Amino acid sequence: MTDAVSIRSGRLKVADGNELYVESVGDPSGPAVLWLHGGPGSGAGTAYRKRIDPDRQHAIAFDQRGCGRSTPLVTDRLDLLDSNTTSAQIDDIEAVREHFGIERWMVTGASWGATLALAYAQAHPERVTAIALLAVTTTSRAEVEWITESMGRVFPEEWDRFAAAVARDPGERIVDAYARALRAPDPAVRAAAAAAWGRWEDTHVSLGPGWASDPRWYDPLTRDVLATLVTHYWSNSGFGGDDIIKRMPRLGGIPGVLVHGRRDISGPAVVAYRLHQAWPGSSLVITDDGHGGPDGWAAMRRAIADFAV
Structure with missing residues (x-):
């Protein structure tokens, strides 16, 4: 793995007056891996860059609308909050994909990012090669x-x-x-x-x-x-978390790995388990971590390495 990672960043205008901060690292000709951050509102950060092999893979990330380096921040434009929905974010993801000229990609995410990844994949299964999720949530009413x-x-x-x-x-x-x-x-x-x-x-x-x-x-x-x-x-x-489990058949044929910590009391492992049961072709990895942790992230890195080939 190369020590110096080339980072390409820019800004992308999307709907409702939002402008997303987007970036990519690695080989632009390699298999594409999308990272969806948690929160909602945490921003993409930089740690995702360590979870790919930049010599052979291409990682894409962005700060979701209203947070991080994207503008405007939700706190500056509360009047835009009602247009900040999962459906709108799915459209943003498609805009990012088109911006980078990617036909299909692997989708990864953690916590809220797992919810958004599942919602996106169910809306556009033809664009998804594989899925790897950590600290799995669906943001259902029960959760x-x-x-x-x-x-x-x-x-x-x-x-x-x-x-x-x-x-x-x-x-x-x-x-x-x-x-x-x-x-x-x-x-x-x-x-x-x-x-x-x-x-x-x-x-x-x-x-x-x-x-x-x-x-x-x-x-x-x-x-x-x-x-x-x-x-x-x-x-x-x-904005539709209760429907995710019902729509799991849409992911038939897409391989996936669900990684979850046994000690993640804020997000019980039963959510990941039920998704796994409803998703033929998926694998479930239960670690001794809480809501994320070293064992979980190691499992994510292995999944990304295995899928993004």
């Missing part, structure tokens, strides 16, 4: 209920603090109250909600081996973008 409500049985003290930190209407779900607060006209209300949401996010992933607090929740700008997008998507069950 959102577990992570925002039922998880209080595991972390009762922290959950009470989390639930009390936002004003709720009678019968309103916690996730809906946070989504509403993060669209409030008062910046102080949004900042307080984002901080409380970040504390809860840091809590429910804390049982994995080697866990360390996520510094993103301590940077106000990053935290506010993340909390706004996460609550928006979770409040809407990922």
Whole structure:
């Protein structure tokens, strides 16, 4: 593997006034590998570059609309939030594919990126050669209920603090109250909600081996973008998350690897297991990690190496 990786970056205008930051690394003539980041709202970062062989593979990544190096940030244009949906992001992925002149590619992602990868592959199976996913989620209503409500049985003290930190209407779900607060006209209300949401996010992933607090929740700008997008998507069950398991037959004939940590309490392994059962030709890898971890990422690197040939 070459030590110096050539990085090609640029900007791509898409719908609704958004401009995506896009980049690629590796051999442009090699098998294409798309990386979809988590969050929603975390940005693509740089770690994905280490998961391919740049001498023979071509990795593509972008910051999803509203976050990272893409513009405008969701916190600067809350009026664009309603157009930030899974369907819109699928269109963005297709725009990225066409931008790079790629006919078919392997699709990879982690956490929310796994949900988006599955939704994209189900919408455009003819464009997908293989799929590799880590910390598998579908962002279904049941998953959102577990992570925002039922998880209080595991972390009762922290959950009470989390639930009390936002004003709720009678019968309103916690996730809906946070989504509403993060669209409030008062910046102080949004900042307080984002901080409380970040504390809860840091809590429910804390049982994995080697866990360390996520510094993103301590940077106000990053935290506010993340909390706004996460609550928006979770409040809407990922804009179709409940349908992903029903649409798994669309992936028949596409090979895939689902990698999940046994200790990922915020995203129970049963989600990956049920997807595997509904997806002939898929492989399920259960590690001892939490929500991501060294064993999981090692399994992802192996899957990418095996598929992207």
